[in-house]
Amino acid sequence: MDWGRAKTVLILAFLALNMVLGYQLWQEWRERIDSTVDWTSLPVEARQMMQEKNIRIGAKIPTDTPSLRDITYKLQLPASGGSGRIAIEPPPETRIVFNNKELQQALGDVIPELSKYRFDYYGSGREGEYAFNRMIEGLPLFDAKLILYYSEQKIQSYRLDLIETLPTEGGQAQKVLPATQALTSLILKKYLPAGAAVKEVALGYHGQGIFNSDTQVAAPSWRVLLEDGNLFYVNAVSGEVSTDKESTLEPLTGK
Secondary structure, three states, X not given: OOHHHHHHHHHHHHHHHHHHHHHHHHHHHHHHHHOXXXXXXXXXXXXXXXXXXXXXXXXXXXXXXXXXXXXXXEEOOOOOOOXXXXXXXXXXXXXXXXXXXXXXXXXXXXXXXXXXXXXXXXXXXXXXXXXEEEEEOXXXXXXXXXXXXXXXXXXXXXXXXXXXXXXXXXXXXXXXXXXXXXXXXXXXXXXXXXXXXXXXXXXXXXXXXOOOOOOEEEEEEEEEEEOOOOEEEEEOOOOOEEOOOOOOOOOOOOO
């Protein structure tokens, strides 16, 4: 065997492998960079308004614009009646919230359909609470939540919006409005107050927000969450703006 030639072949093979792996890593990095932009991508007039009103956008702005349609679902009331907290015995450590596998192992047999809910990092601003959103086809339903209540470094109880998805009749999937367009609308139409600071922009589903009927309809929506806890939902098809407290909002008047 020609060991010199074999050594050369092995070196070239390793170099080729490193080049392939390096290219894959570069592709993944570029995809991550391309998936979000910052406030500098907004139109000039929106940036000028931001400067005048001291509005800050600290969140990355998603660039994806998938084709989505409304979803239909109904609330299933658990045995507790669905209105209050359900105690967890024995209470597990809160650290498992940050590890989906451990959370599932600890509470999967306690909380119904736990695997269908995803931790809402930015929406968990209240002391003593961890918030989760029900996931539907990879996107959060902002109106259906799981709340874990903790104290003394342990999860003590939970409250759950348990839902059943239903077939949606009629209506074709439509490409959603870009997140930059939703933000531009909030800024130029004066929905955002002076001094507002945006900490998250996320795509999901939002509807009535109050379970006052058997069947609910939720539309693709951009959730814009401010640092002070206030939030806005921008319908990702019609552009209509709402919050959890009001079905629709009118732009602010004045400067």
